[in-house]
Amino acid sequence: MFTTTTSTPVLDARTARPSPASVSADPFQTIDHIGLAVTEFRYRRDEEIYGEDEPAEYVYQVRSGAVRSYKLLSDGRRQIGAFHLPGDVFGLASGEVHRLTAEAIADTRVRFVRRESLEHAAERDAGVARSLWAITAGDLRHAEDHMLLLGRKTATERVAAFLLEMDRRLASAKMLALPMSRRDIADYLGLTLETVSRTLSQLHAQGVLDFAGARHIALRNRHSLHRMNA
């Protein structure tokens, strides 16, 4: 309700593009009690939102679509650290630069605020400070779980964990509508896309899930997925 319209923010020259920045009626849920300028922006499929080691000027929230955050090795190997789905806040670095690259998986709408204004608000309002900390702590918890998955789980356990995570986070109808490709899933789970595909086929053969096109999956037996997740 305190939301104000700012001019289209200056973005990195490579990622900047004309787009109508519409006024949002409701600010980020975590900071909704303070009057910060919140702006909207759209990114097309595969468009970069920010790059690793770029100054962290903005903090984002997904409104629709999906985002992947990843790190690359020099030879192109990629590790996706997290998928950001509608409602998720991302790009909140406590430091000066982003530690991962963020890209739109599909056409995506985001809202964002300047990191600086959030930090100023946190200096004045302990509740805001607590919120920022809680978001980072939530990301850390996810990363800790994911380290266990990447370091110690089998391919089947990883895929089961992925399906359960998406089921929990996308929980729309009975059908999971996955926005990401098999390659994205593989790079999230530390596998190859072939292994992801084979494992999903195997789960289908076991009657654990049904397909309605490769990216629409219905979980038929969550209990056995939980058992598989070790």
Added chain:
Amino acid sequence: MFTTTTSTPVLDARTARPSPASVSADPFQTIDHIGLAVTEFRYRRDEEIYGEDEPAEYVYQVRSGAVRSYKLLSDGRRQIGAFHLPGDVFGLASGEVHRLTAEAIADTRVRFVRRESLEHAAERDAGVARSLWAITAGDLRHAEDHMLLLGRKTATERVAAFLLEMDRRLASAKMLALPMSRRDIADYLGLTLETVSRTLSQLHAQGVLDFAGARHIALRNRHSLHRMNA
């Protein structure tokens, strides 16, 4: 259980070097200034400091020795998320419970404060709040780097990364004095202890490092380790 020596010791600059996870963000330093009760305690080798899912009552700082934080799967597979060395703060959960188990690797002295008092201090002092956030953000950054290692790096790259991390963090003399076993290293790197041992032997054969007993390693060629780390 907590028969302790109450004290408000001045942080020793030698033993409390800034941890990579919390550069210039030491709540214990702040606490010394605002006069919170800080207590010391000693744990023996392999003793548990806190368990996964236990209420997070205290926040700790290593004074001497070393600590491992890990998660277990039901069949005993273990993933160590981090090693905590002198100066490091650990056990700082923003939530109500610990997400990992912490154990002393060797005989270890720690200081601790009640999480509650830190959080109360954070409500009054934005600097403390910033410190707590910065520590969690540092842990997150470490976890993000470690996900890349666990998901995408080869055995040689992992071992090289481990050696460089330890070199940076416990660089005392020219010799690394590793407090942890090959099994601990393996569970940190998502490998088996045999693979860690073989890889170290190989690096020794290549003249990259020298041994003075299995746990005392001198890096002879940091440049080639950096190259190996991809």
Added chain:
DNA sequence: CGTCCATTTGAGGTGGATCAACCCTAGTGG
């Protein structure tokens, strides 16, 4: 100086990667 466990080394096995077709389907344009 002997014992015990951590570590090293060896030999063989395997889960997932790689290389290679082929298939499907969502999106496009007619």
Added chain:
DNA sequence: CCACTAGGGTTGATCCACCTCAAATGGACG
């Protein structure tokens, strides 16, 4: 509304980095 097609997805065959199982070695500590 249908036909076409490119790119995502599936499946098959083979390979290999790392794991597993096994045994020898060594170094820390009494």
